[in-house]
Amino acid sequence: MGSPEEDTPRLKDLTIDNITDNVKAINDQGSDPRLKYILERAVQHIHDFARETRLSHQEWMTGIQFLTAVGQKCTDVRQEFILLSDILGLSLLVESIDHPKPAASTEGTVLGPFHSHDVHDEPNGAVISHDPDGEPCLVVCSIKDTDGKPVDDVKIDIWEADSHGFYDVQYAGRDGPDQRAVMRSGKDGVFWFKAIVPVPYPVPADGPVGKLLGLLGRHAYRPSHMHFMFEKPGYDHLITALYLRGSKYEHTDAVFGVKESLLIDLKPVDAEMAKKYDVKEGTKLISYDFVLVSEEDSRKLREKNAMAAMEKLGRRMKLYKGLPVPDVD
Amino acid sequence: MGSPEEDTPRLKDLTIDNITDNVKAINDQGSDPRLKYILERAVQHIHDFARETRLSHQEWMTGIQFLTAVGQKCTDVRQEFILLSDILGLSLLVESIDHPKPAASTEGTVLGPFHSHDVHDEPNGAVISHDPDGEPCLVVCSIKDTDGKPVDDVKIDIWEADSHGFYDVQYAGRDGPDQRAVMRSGKDGVFWFKAIVPVPYPVPADGPVGKLLGLLGRHAYRPSHMHFMFEKPGYDHLITALYLRGSKYEHTDAVFGVKESLLIDLKPVDAEMAKKYDVKEGTKLISYDFVLVSEEDSRKLREKNAMAAMEKLGRRMKLYKGLPVPDVD
Structure with missing residues (x-):
């Protein structure tokens, strides 16, 4: 040499x-x-x-x-670089390449720029949104493996915007996390909490990426959704979200995250559930059965x-x- | 709609x-x-x-x-983004695409990250480097069009590193431009000035681009060169540089700027020139005939x-x- x-x-x-x-x-x-x-x-x-x-x-x-x-x-x-990647479809593409999902499992989608590590652990049943203007929403979900068995002790990250379409981190004077939590699934694979009904909101459009969207004649909005991230050793890391069917921008998500399999319909809580989960009858309900794929598969x-x-x-x-x-x- | x-x-x-x-x-x-x-x-x-x-x-x-x-x-x-573009060869590529040169004209090369608008107009004959450690160098060049006619009143930007391999803008406490000037060609198309012999130097390697060069097993050095930029209405903007033949890194320029047609040999100033340009006999001389192409061509x-x-x-x-x-x- x-x-x-x-x-x-x-x-x-x-x-x-x-x-x-x-x-x-x-x-x-x-x-x-x-x-x-x-x-x-x-x-x-x-x-x-x-x-x-x-x-x-x-x-x-x-x-x-x-x-x-x-x-x-x-x-x-x-x-802002993640936002650029999001609006060019690169984020969804990388997610699809890195976390392929067998047909039986829950599809992934974009992480987005608002996931934060500044978040508290909460027990099942916790109220994770304290926005007085938000419409209350009960969320009761389960986690199973591809054989249909409940998966317990999964670490679940949940985050959503407030009723004005902003995440906690977007407020200059915030004094701690809100509209977000980390919780764990129980023995039956179930996790549940009280939040607010998601609303559509624009991605941050006051920077260079927002300016680019404008030059391209594109809007900056995302349809109503709630983010979920699932982690447990032995299972493939799942970054996903649930979207409200019929939400404005369902077909034109600025960051290309919507999938048919992740669309949900809000239902009213019935008398029995209202009693069980201590909410008013008729409260909006989000319910979904997530399916995790093994790391190996x-x-x-x-x-x-x-x-x-x-x-x-x-x-x-x-x-x-x-x-x-x-x-x- | x-x-x-x-x-x-x-x-x-x-x-x-x-x-x-x-x-x-x-x-x-x-x-x-x-x-x-x-x-x-x-x-x-x-x-x-x-x-x-x-x-x-x-x-x-x-x-x-x-x-x-x-x-x-x-x-x-x-x-740093221009530097990234430089070390990936994009800058030279864009220059080649945007400023194609007919065979008879002077080739262009990379602008590099050190051109500055903080520069003084200087008359022909000016001393443009005040580095006491630099080896004096007389520069006498001409500018012609592709028909061989002298081109007068061309605005010429000149910039080079000092004898330690740094540009003026790289010094935190600098109190004005040095090793750079803007001058104009005379009626005979000639421009001349007193500078120092260029030395090799590394592009700034203390940032993320320098780290990338390291990961790729690449050095950060450029061979000895002096930058020139020519502007006159009706003529294609020429960004170029002259490289000292035999300089270390002549064959491995970190930003891919070297061209055979831009290599020069330093010659000693003879007695006649020494008298004419008021320098010591034997002073190093850079001499080059630049050829500008018309904007139209x-x-x-x-x-x-x-x-x-x-x-x-x-x-x-x-x-x-x-x-x-x-x-x-």
Whole structure:
């Protein structure tokens, strides 16, 4: 091995046509095969994008300034790059690739930018929304595995907007978490709590991503929904949400999260349930049976899908830590 | 026309396979055909990138955090996104696409992140570097058009690093511009000044882009060079640089800027020149004849190249403000 200077590719007189292969070559000197593959594909696509659009210097500078503004809009409680990924459909795509769901299990959807770790553990039955303007809503759900057996002690993250369409983290003067909780499923796989009926709301539209939505003639709204995240060792991590059927924006969600299987109808609580859960008869009810897939089944399906996709690309690949890399042996 | 809600595509049950077309469809509602085409290609490439890498949620989050850090590293005098574009070869590619040069004219190269508008006008003959540690260098150049005629009154931006490899803007306590100037060519197309011999230096490597270079096993160095930018109405804007032949990193420039036609050899000033330009005999000399292409010729070549590239893509396109967009009529 000579010095790095001698070993690297010769990079001179690069043109529109030869630059991509040479940038790939100089990026191929690291030791992590997965990082090298990711960079190889990133460089190919970024360069193809510039060639196919004949990107002008002025447009390039507009892009540089846009990405800079997106980065600078990010704070501890706001992630504008996730929002950008959301409105371009990348977030849902990555979720679909990374967490494939066998037919029998609950589908996943976008995490969104409002999940927070600043949240309290709550027991079943807790009131998790203290918004006086919200319409009360009882939520009673169960968690099962793909064999139909209840799954207990699942860690469940729940978060929703308030009746004005804002999450707690969007208020400058907030003094703690609200409209969110972490709870655990009981022995029967059931978890339940008291919240408010979700309402539609816009994603934060006062930053560069909101401006882009405007230029594209798109609205910033999401249909009414409540977020859920499920974690238990041995089960595939499930990020999902329940959407109210018939909600405005059901068909035009700004972040592409709605799935038929995740649509629910609000029902009124009957006399028996009202007594059991200590709510007024007629209170709105959200009820859903979530089905978790095992980590093993999810991994197998993800790896099978990955290799099938690689075969379609016509490239000789192998798995490295469960993810595809070129098979150069 | 109904409400926006009714007009937009129906976006539900999106999958790995159908999400791209649907995101493209909802992005296609704006009025600017060029923005729509750019977004269409961006979405295609971002989604293809995720599909071809089977991008994991964790890798996606690493990417989100990386881009956020790049944005947050930017200040008034530091542009980390331009640096990222530079080290991925995008900057040189865009420059090549936007400013094609007929064979007879001077090639362009990367602008780099250190051009500054905080610069003084200087007359010909000015000393533009006040670095006491720099090796003095006389620079005498001419500017001609492609017919060989001198071009006078061209606005010329010149900037270089000091002898320690830093630009003025990289010093926290700087009290004004140094190693940079704006001057004008004389009636004979000549401009000249006194500077220092350029030295190799690393691009700023203390941020996220420097960290990426490290992970890729790449060094951060550029070979010795001096930047030039030429502007005159009627002539294509020329961003270029002269590189010292034989400089370390000549073949491994971290930002891919070196071109054979831009390599120069330092020569010693002879007795006659020493007298004429009032420098010591034997002082290092940089001399180069720059050739500017007319705006008209550059535009024609750019548009011809664009349409040829579009034809290769097999897509029916037309020019809109000189840039390709789909021909949907």
